[in-house]
Amino acid sequence: xxxxxxxxxxxxxxxxxxxxxxxxxxxxxxxxxxxxxxxxxxxxxxxxxxxxxxxxxxxxxxxxxxxxxxxxxxxxxxxxxxxxxxxxxxxxxxxxxxxxxxxxxxxxxxxxxxxxxxxxxxxxxxxxxxxxxxxxxxxxxxxxxxxxxx
Numbered sequence: 001x002x003x004x005x006x007x008x009x010x011x012x013x014x015x016x017x018x019x020x021x022x023x024x025x026x027x028x029x030x031x032x033x034x035x036x037x038x039x040x041x042x043x044x045x046x047x048x049x050x051x052x053x054x055x056x057x058x059x060x061x062x063x064x065x066x067x068x069x070x071x072x073x074x075x076x077x078x079x080x081x082x083x084x085x086x087x088x089x090x091x092x093x094x095x096x097x098x099x100x101x102x103x104x105x106x107x108x109x110x111x112x113x114x115x116x117x118x119x120x121x122x123x124x125x126x127x128x129x130x131x132x133x134x135x136x137x138x139x140x141x142x143x144x145x146x147x148x149x150x
Contacts, residue, residue: 027055034071038079046072048120049127049138051146057113058149059121061128067147073119076106085126089134101126 001007014021022033022044037044048069049061058065076083085101104122109115131138 034075035079038075038081044075044081046075048072048123049140049144051142051144053147057117057120059117059124061124061144062131064145065149066124066145068120068124070116070120072123073106073116077115083123085123087130087134089137099130 001010011021020037020042022030022037024030034044034046046069048071050069052067052069054067056068056070059068060066061068072083075081083104083106085104087099087101089097089099091097104119104126107115107118107122109118
């Protein structure tokens with residue numbers, strides 16, 4: 001996180017519960033650590049509802065093109081890991097419910113770029129459906145559509 005104080009708080013919480021953190025930068029280290037985690041049969045959580053700039057693909061998100069990370073699909077292809085969309089929903093009594101969707105069946109297309117784009121769009125559609133169902137649950141503090149297609 002850009003805010004060092006917030007990062008310290010979140011890191012302390014993650015450490016307390018034994019949750020490892022893989023930072024997105026430097027990119028090469030991120031990819032190596034992510035591959036290692038998946039090959040060790042560990043869970044890897046990758047949020048893809050963030051603006052991803054020029055390194056991702058542009059898919060439809062609420063009717064607008066949004067730069068979206070391709071990591072989940074590429075990592076799943078390389079490691080044969082299963083992509084399992086999941087969401088945490090706050091309940092009225094201030095408890096939380098974890099919703100685990102069925103595994104995503106990766107669709108094959110004519111080329112690698114098309115395969116990645118189709119499957120990232122499928123994941124983005126699932127995220128959008130949850131945001132539509134639980135709009136107050138989606139915490140968002142950045143500009144999702146900041147990057148624009150060329």
